[in-house]
Amino acid sequence: MNHWIIAPVILPALLAPFIVLVMRHDLTLQRIFSTIGTAVLAAISLVLLYTASTNPPEVYFLGNWPAPFGIVLVLDRLSAMMIALTAVLALMVQLYAVGSNWDARGNHFHALFQFQLMGLCGAFLTGDAFNLFVFFEVLLIASYGLMIHGGGAKRLKAGVQYVAYNLVGSTLFLFALATLYAVTGTLNMADMALKVAELPAGDAALLRVGAVLLLLVFAVKAALVPLQFWLPATYSFAPGVVAALFAVMTKVGAYAVIRVFTLIFPPETAATGMLFAYILLVSALITLALGAIGVLGATGMARLVAFAAIGSMGTLFIAVAQFTPLAMTAALYYLLHSTLATAILFLVADLVQDRRGNDSLRIALPPMAQHGLLAALFFGGAIAMAGMPPLSGFVGKLLVLDATRGDAMPLIWTTILVTSLITIIGFSRAGSQVFWKAHATATSQDRPETKPEALAFAMIFALLAALVALTVMAGPVTDWLADTSAELFDRTAYINAVLPTAKE
Amino acid sequence: MEFLVASAVGMMTACGIYLILRKRTFPVIVGLAMLTYAVNVFIFASGRLTIGLPPIITHNPEGYTDPLTQALVLTAIVISFGMTAVIVMMALGSFLETGDDNIGMEEDRETPAKPQEGAE
Numbered sequence: 001m002n003h004w005i006i007a008p009v010i011l012p013a014l015l016a017p018f019i020v021l022v023m024r025h026d027l028t029l030q031r032i033f034s035t036i037g038t039a040v041l042a043a044i045s046l047v048l049l050y051t052a053s054t055n056p057p058e059v060y061f062l063g064n065w066p067a068p069f070g071i072v073l074v075l076d077r078l079s080a081m082m083i084a085l086t087a088v089l090a091l092m093v094q095l096y097a098v099g100s101n102w103d104a105r106g107n108h109f110h111a112l113f114q115f116q117l118m119g120l121c122g123a124f125l126t127g128d129a130f131n132l133f134v135f136f137e138v139l140l141i142a143s144y145g146l147m148i149h150g151g152g153a154k155r156l157k158a159g160v161q162y163v164a165y166n167l168v169g170s171t172l173f174l175f176a177l178a179t180l181y182a183v184t185g186t187l188n189m190a191d192m193a194l195k196v197a198e199l200p201a202g203d204a205a206l207l208r209v210g211a212v213l214l215l216l217v218f219a220v221k222a223a224l225v226p227l228q229f230w231l232p233a234t235y236s237f238a239p240g241v242v243a244a245l246f247a248v249m250t251k252v253g254a255y256a257v258i259r260v261f262t263l264i265f266p267p268e269t270a271a272t273g274m275l276f277a278y279i280l281l282v283s284a285l286i287t288l289a290l291g292a293i294g295v296l297g298a299t300g301m302a303r304l305v306a307f308a309a310i311g312s313m314g315t316l317f318i319a320v321a322q323f324t325p326l327a328m329t330a331a332l333y334y335l336l337h338s339t340l341a342t343a344i345l346f347l348v349a350d351l352v353q354d355r356r357g358n359d360s361l362r363i364a365l366p367p368m369a370q371h372g373l374l375a376a377l378f379f380g381g382a383i384a385m386a387g388m389p390p391l392s393g394f395v396g397k398l399l400v401l402d403a404t405r406g407d408a409m410p411l412i413w414t415t416i417l418v419t420s421l422i423t424i425i426g427f428s429r430a431g432s433q434v435f436w437k438a439h440a441t442a443t444s445q446d447r448p449e450t451k452p453e454a455l456a457f458a459m460i461f462a463l464l465a466a467l468v469a470l471t472v473m474a475g476p477v478t479d480w481l482a483d484t485s486a487e488l489f490d491r492t493a494y495i496n497a498v499l500p501t502a503k504e
Numbered sequence: 505m506e507f508l509v510a511s512a513v514g515m516m517t518a519c520g521i522y523l524i525l526r527k528r529t530f531p532v533i534v535g536l537a538m539l540t541y542a543v544n545v546f547i548f549a550s551g552r553l554t555i556g557l558p559p560i561i562t563h564n565p566e567g568y569t570d571p572l573t574q575a576l577v578l579t580a581i582v583i584s585f586g587m588t589a590v591i592v593m594m595a596l597g598s599f600l601e602t603g604d605d606n607i608g609m610e611e612d613r614e615t616p617a618k619p620q621e622g623a624e
Binding site: 130134137141144148151152153154156157158159160161163164167168170171174175177178179181182187233 | 584
């Protein structure tokens with residue numbers, strides 16, 4: 001048994017209380033320990049990524065209890081990829097927080113950050129449905145604290161909404177799990193997959209109810225229409241660095257949908273069939289349209305990026321809803337790309353907000369410090385997000401378009417292409433309002449001189465470099481992702497790893 | 505007994521949903537608490553309702569009651585208790601900061617007026 005599998009959960013879980021208890025009065029120590037912790041986490045996650053891509057799925061039995069009775073952690077290619085993405089993004093976001101002094105604007109930023117990482121890594125690793133709920137709660141309770149970091153009336157008010165919305169989501173999650181447990185008698189995902197496949201026809205209705213409830217819960221996390229209302233307010237009022245980390249939070253919903261609806265309820269299940277593919281496709285198309293319209297109508301830069309994030313979830317789920325290996329490869333590539341692109345734009349919006357005093361798109365204000373550099377970074381992020389060449393957004397959308405050639409092709413292609421155009425218009429409007437019109441209002445003496453926060457800018461450039469690498473390495477990356485989606489659709493390897501006795 | 509438990513879950517869910525649709529934070533929090541009570545009873549019932557049986561496998565011919573759902577309910581209770589405490593604190597903070605306990609974000613709609621005044 002490979003003990004490194006549990007390290008991404010244990011490491012932040014030990015580090016976070018240590019930071020709270022021992023060094024709560026010393027920000028420098030917190031910064032050093034927390035950054036080293038995240039760097040070690042990133043290193044471990046890359047090692048796990050390498051292990052997962054050379055070996056079949058590996059299982060960690062907690063307390064060495066055999067599978068359907070104890071909790072298991074499963075490391076396969078998908079979970080290894082998600083952990084690596086989270087850890088690398090977290091490291092950059094954390095260095096940005098240090099560089100821009102965001103972590104000094106409130107207490108316990110680093111402890112909450114580590115708890116957040118623990119929840120995220122746990123949710124990606126666990127092979128038990130109820131344990132997934134527990135890790136969702138861990139990452140949510142840390143995100144509540146991070147969301148209101150720095151305080152302020154509006155942020156607190158948006159925070160209360162966010163918590164209330166997610167508490168309803170958690171309750172729904174419990175209803176879904178209890179229904180599924182009542183039908184199948186197990187909570188282990190691999191075991192549940194076997195039980196669902198040989199379920200008597202009389203239980204099919206109850207199973208469908210449970211599965212649709214579960215889909216609703218994940219749709220709340222992934223901000224799919226009609227459950228996306230929490231996202232714009234939360235992301236635009238949250239601190240910029242936290243919003244950038246939250247770029248991976250919507251992907252938790254996407255990961256959960258991909259995991260549960262390929263493993264437990266694949267399209268060939270008799271009781272459910274293509275029901276989820278249909279629901280997801282309709283919802284994803286509307287999500288994409290809503291995101292694009294939101295980008296066009298947003299009143300502030302952070303809000304604009306929040307709507308762009310909703311739109312990217314729409315594109316991602318259009319590909320997921322096809323439930324074919326080819327489309328899943330496109331979805332995973334787009335997932336990697338949209339996480340990084342969203343994070344870049346939130347960090348740029350944060351710097352703009354800091355320098356301008358507000359991020360309103362209705363008024364033109366004089367140029368700010370490092371005006372040209374920020375404009376260039378925004379330009380790069382917007383190109384990636386809107387899906388224009390030469391960055392990975394273009395490759396991602398091309399893959400999605402290529403994978404959706406079917407009966408619904410006219411509708412899907414029209415939606416994706418038209419919304420891309422609307423998104424481009426929205427981003428150019430925002431860019432010209434913030435960066436170009438500024439010169440019209442400028443007078444020679446009112447240009448403030450602020451020293452650039454070197455570390456903060458370096459991290460945005462690092463994220464941009466990651467996007468460029470994703471574009472240049474698109475060939476090898478998609479080959480790797482094709483193997484990943486093949487592993488997802490061939491469930492036997494996963495099930496045999498968790499339940500070695502089920503082979504007979 | 506099935507009817508009693510089922511109607512209790514239904515009633516509490518209905519009250520909870522009614523309350524979380526209210527405009528002020530206090531009823532919303534009470535509604536969320538109500539929903540968690542409903543789901544706790546629901547989880548408990550998902551292990552089948554039995555009376556007077558031990559939660560361990562024995563040679564007792566009458567069978568046993570499912571111990572797993574009891575463990576799940578305990579976890580759910582602890583988590584929902586913690587979450588309720590968090591939202592109470594945040595609602596209190598928001599009330600003290602803004603002076604009202606309205607759950608909506610009305611200020612959002614007022615902001616457009618200000619820049620226009622500044623521009624003229």
